[in-house]
Amino acid sequence: MNSNKTYKIILSGGGTGGHIYPAVAIANELKSRFPNADFLFVGAKDRMEMDKVPQAGYKIIGLWISGIQRELTLRNLSFPFKLISSLWKSRKIIKDFKPDVVIGTGGFASGPLLIMATSKGIPSLIQEQNSYPGITNKLLGKKADKICVAYDDLERFFPKDKIIKTGNPVRADLLHIAEKRDDAYKMFSLEKETKTILVLGGSLGARRINQLIEKEFDFLLTHNVQIIWQCGKLYYEQYKIYDNTKNIQVHEFINDMACAYAAADIIISRAGAISVSELCIVGKPVIFIPSPNVAEDHQAKNAQAIVDAQAAIIIKESDLEVDFQNKFTQLIISPEKQQKLGDNIKKLALTNATKQIVDEVELLLNKSNK
Incomplete structure (x- = not known):
């Protein structure tokens, strides 16, 4: 042409x-x-x-x-x-x-x-x-x-x-995030020897995920982690008080998602279609918490397609109270499980x-x- x-x-x-x-x-x-x-x-x-x-x-x-x-x-x-x-x-x-x-x-x-x-x-x-x-x-x-x-x-x-x-379609810069890890540590002022948890609820935010992170601060920090928390535009005023509290940083929105993904060791995320596609390319262990407030429950279906390939963990919102601590602990204490999920989800990348x-x-x- x-x-x-x-x-x-x-x-x-x-x-x-x-x-x-x-x-x-x-x-x-x-x-x-x-x-x-x-x-x-x-x-x-x-x-x-x-x-x-x-x-x-x-x-x-x-x-x-x-x-x-x-x-x-x-x-x-x-x-x-x-x-x-x-x-x-x-x-x-x-x-x-x-x-x-x-x-x-x-x-x-x-x-x-x-x-x-x-x-x-x-x-x-x-x-x-x-x-x-x-x-x-x-x-x-x-x-x-x-x-x-x-x-x-x-x-x-x-x-x-x-x-x-x-x-x-995903951001082109996600194809080379391994090269960005050192820059990501500097950008987010992270400790290299400490596991980093990236929490994502979408650009506007996810009320239930934000409530979960607030409730589970102490539990998460007992595992010696640092947290990058994108709480979203709708919730930033409510949760910004936690920014720079202990090992937690709160962001309304992260513009350089490639660096955020590069820094992460474990990702907690909604299961919107683009997020799922990006996370397949990123190749890190993921805990999906699908939104139930979407047409035809499509986020749960998106996530389940990945879980069926033994490539991620899913927790329904209704099960967070009983399942989150147990499933997170099983993942954070097992480098083998982290490696397996990361490898398997990357195989699904288009x-x-x-x-x-x-x-x-x-x-x-x-x-x-x-």
Whole structure:
């Protein structure tokens, strides 16, 4: 293909980092191949993509859209109006920008944009991160040209002939974290001889994981560990009082995740799709605490796929009181178990996902420009 051609590419998705970061990774790979390409992101107003995408160097337009609440709530009454508004605005965006291809990475923000794009016959690709797709991608899969997935057995939800198993796009710097370990110790002011526990609850935070860490401070420190705790934007004001208490440091958000992963010996994490994909590449022992507050319990399904390969530990939120101390102790006192989990999870890594997804985008661009 002509790398100097000015392709016009729209990427849409958001709501959480799990939908935003894959879109940015795909855009970065496309930009490296087509330096003259023109990119536009479409997200949801008032969500984190409106900050994160411009920080990555891309223009974004926000739609007035939100998801349907699972419980009965007055907020659902506004959904039809938001959908109509977003469909109308998406139609205008497509008319004005005239994209050669449209890419959706999930979340309710991508729905209206891809509905309008496919209705106009614009080539489209969706990237499904989870082992159990969200409602937006399940609906879009009927019209999209290609569906890039990270797990097997998604023929239950998507047309088989459209599915390409690529894995999930992850930050390129994670491929070389072993080289960053010394820098990571300096960055986080860590003791090299002390085991480091990295606690992650997602970009916004995880209330139950934060409560667990607060409750188990004394227990954790009896094992002579140091803790890097990303408590999240929603909880930082509550938990920052513990920063630099004993061997604990509290962060609202960690920008250099490669260094955080490099420093870690054991990781406690939610099981969002992108986190799981990153942790496979990182190759460290992991305790997954899936969020139960997600559609179709997909985090538990994501984590269980790793546990079934004897590559991680899972503890349900409802079992934390009885299981956490026991399972953590079994792991921290056993270098053999740590090594086994680290080795096994690394075998599950799909390291070329971004490249393979962009290869598929290229095929769509080639087809649309014949």
